[in-house]
Amino acid sequence: MREEEESNWFSKWEEQLPSPDELMPLSQSLITPHLVLAFDLQSPFSQTLKTPSPVVAVHPDSGDFDSSELGNGGGGSGDEPARTLKRPRLVWTPQLHKRFVDAVAHLGIKNAVPKTIMQLMSVDGLTRENVASHLQKYRLYLKRMQGNSGGGGSGLDSATDHLFASSPVPAQFFHPVRGNSEQFSPFVPVAALQQQQMAVAVAGHSQYRQMGHFGSPPNGQFENPFLARQAHQQQQVHRMGTPVHKLVPSYVEDLNPSTPTSANGRKALTLFPTGDN
């Protein structure tokens, strides 16, 4: 309790502070993903590393949250408990969509329902609703495609289907493969046992999307405020009459160099380049 000691550790602490670059990828350990979700915190440094590296051992359990103004009251009912937590909008990057498509392909059209898709994808922060919504639109897209596949080619991927067009549509999607609800390829033969869980990009609510400082690396994959959900190993998909493989999350996306055309003056923080084809 001596002041000298305190100022002492503080100085040390201060000196040993990592550079911003180093800080980026790991800073999230300060706030557990669970808390982030629970309080709908939009931490600009949320990250889904589930590496238990105790680089920094902080005790956030001080239970000293200012739950009074958790950005919720802004809507209207100010007295409502921060229960009605609102997640930021999910941004379906081409990579994320690809994962979605892969999941659907591997599940087989039959079993490709929001829940299972979500589980297979095992993307932190991804909810069933997210998938359901996306799936709905994706189905419309597929239907639309078959509709004019042989036609004059008018109205083809006008511009509304940018995302969907970014990933090839597996042939199985058109003529439901019978007798085989699942393709052979293991979903994720990822080499390393990395915990490189894919995280979800989220639409920025405001300020954070302008942070281009810090000399952030052009390919810095980790410098965005995206949600982090507890790195729970999702339960294995319950088979409903069909054999299921073991879920092995972790998935290393091949980089998809596309035009990061942010022509979309949107304030969307994307984890990956906005695949534009």
Add this chain to the structure above:
DNA sequence: GTGCCAATAT
């Protein structure tokens, strides 16, 4: 409860 789909909201 889950899924599907259209409509609607943000």
Add this chain to the structure above:
DNA sequence: AATATTGGCA
């Protein structure tokens, strides 16, 4: 424009 949410129904 892209997602989310909702309502009605299976």
